[in-house]
Amino acid sequence: MNFNRLTDNTDPRVLFIDMNSFFASCEQQVNYYLRGRPVAVCVYTGPQGCVIAPSREAKDRGVKLGVRLDEAIKTCPDLIPLETNPARYREFHQKIIGVLKRFSDDVLPRSIDEAVVDLRRFRYVYKTDADVLRVARDIKQAIRDDVGDYLKCSIGIAPNVFLAKLGTEIGKRDGLVIITPDTIDGVLAKLRLTDLPGIGRNMAIRLENAGIRTPLELRHADPTHVRAACQSIVGWHWHLRLNFGGEVDMATTHYRSMQAMRSISREQRRSVGTLRDILTALCLTLERRMVKQDVFAQLLWVNIRYDDGPRWGEEMKLNLPMQDGGRLRDLVLNRMEAFRRRHLCGPLLNGQVTQLCVGVTRFVPAEAVQYTLFEDYTREDKLRKTVYTIKDRFGPDKLVRAYQLADSPVWHDVIGFGNIKDLHPEERVFGIGSQSEPSAMDAFDAMDE
Numbered sequence: 001m002n003f004n005r006l007t008d009n010t011d012p013r014v015l016f017i018d019m020n021s022f023f024a025s026c027e028q029q030v031n032y033y034l035r036g037r038p039v040a041v042c043v044y045t046g047p048q049g050c051v052i053a054p055s056r057e058a059k060d061r062g063v064k065l066g067v068r069l070d071e072a073i074k075t076c077p078d079l080i081p082l083e084t085n086p087a088r089y090r091e092f093h094q095k096i097i098g099v100l101k102r103f104s105d106d107v108l109p110r111s112i113d114e115a116v117v118d119l120r121r122f123r124y125v126y127k128t129d130a131d132v133l134r135v136a137r138d139i140k141q142a143i144r145d146d147v148g149d150y151l152k153c154s155i156g157i158a159p160n161v162f163l164a165k166l167g168t169e170i171g172k173r174d175g176l177v178i179i180t181p182d183t184i185d186g187v188l189a190k191l192r193l194t195d196l197p198g199i200g201r202n203m204a205i206r207l208e209n210a211g212i213r214t215p216l217e218l219r220h221a222d223p224t225h226v227r228a229a230c231q232s233i234v235g236w237h238w239h240l241r242l243n244f245g246g247e248v249d250m251a252t253t254h255y256r257s258m259q260a261m262r263s264i265s266r267e268q269r270r271s272v273g274t275l276r277d278i279l280t281a282l283c284l285t286l287e288r289r290m291v292k293q294d295v296f297a298q299l300l301w302v303n304i305r306y307d308d309g310p311r312w313g314e315e316m317k318l319n320l321p322m323q324d325g326g327r328l329r330d331l332v333l334n335r336m337e338a339f340r341r342r343h344l345c346g347p348l349l350n351g352q353v354t355q356l357c358v359g360v361t362r363f364v365p366a367e368a369v370q371y372t373l374f375e376d377y378t379r380e381d382k383l384r385k386t387v388y389t390i391k392d393r394f395g396p397d398k399l400v401r402a403y404q405l406a407d408s409p410v411w412h413d414v415i416g417f418g419n420i421k422d423l424h425p426e427e428r429v430f431g432i433g434s435q436s437e438p439s440a441m442d443a444f445d446a447m448d449e
């Protein structure tokens, strides 16, 4: 079912909720000592660990998202580094979604710390802009009362999801911003093209080349011109978003691609065994998502970044649509070995690896997968499905594969942040921006901002 619609709608009845410094706030919520102090949630707490979520106090002291921990401590010597606690953030996420559902049946989780509360079907209940502003204030209060008093959020209100999200970008930190047809030009006038969520550098360059240099010019440009500039339907979507022409950001987007990525710490890259374990973990992450979505992939890719040089990557067409994580991993390892032989170089998994990424795409529904006459995997596929049903019921660590029994710390954090789409498998989850590329959320699973 597609929830997009192209009927004009200028009443601001969509609320976008963005939790502020979410991961760090969750930590400060459960640990009173951390409140009011600069906290940095990191993937690893070694000096090379990457800060994925500074608390608001840390941000005030100049600690930026994505910096290395040793650099962050130079900037802010009393910074308190904490290792991520994905299960905790998922739990808070679920509680927050529960609170939001008291305000509307149409609640759409968008990432671990973002959700949309759509009031468009309740236009006779919330008649005026003042009614909707009151709902927003009530939501903030309810999150503080019923989830955690240290949790703050920004709320944007607008006639469509995109502009509501933009409202949260403008009103950081407990903000509350409403964008209406009367105020939109004033809002856009202060922004650059790349301030619009979904417009990256490349898109901005395309638009600039077509003479569209600002968000305001984008809004008032001829839609055919914008479409030509973007070289796709995306241009038409930009016209609709900025002109209240309907909703284009609420389609039920099934996975177009999935990717699993890990940054590799200096300690991890010392051991080839650990790197192989991480690769396996990433392939199993893809497997888990594919099983949940009941799809098989026809294309697999791998990308490795190195400390000292260019990256290595390859794409592999899968003659037989695939879902099994172990098989995906074997394919990747074989491909690496073939490359090494062909180019007479050292192994690709070596002490210089800084990032591993694998992805799958070109999905086919499980029921459409036709096996060859010679290889019957049907029983194996059934088994895989059953294994995940058991994991769902009794916990992810109750059933593991033989190769997961190796005593490696990698397995403890395989689950990572999980993907928001997996947390709400029954629900509509959607993203904003270019639909053809894997979203940033898929790439990192969850970056907190």
Ligand SMILES: [Mg+2]
Pocket (backbone or CB within 6 Å): 018, 019, 020, 021, 022, 113, 448, 449
């Ligand atoms: Mg946030």
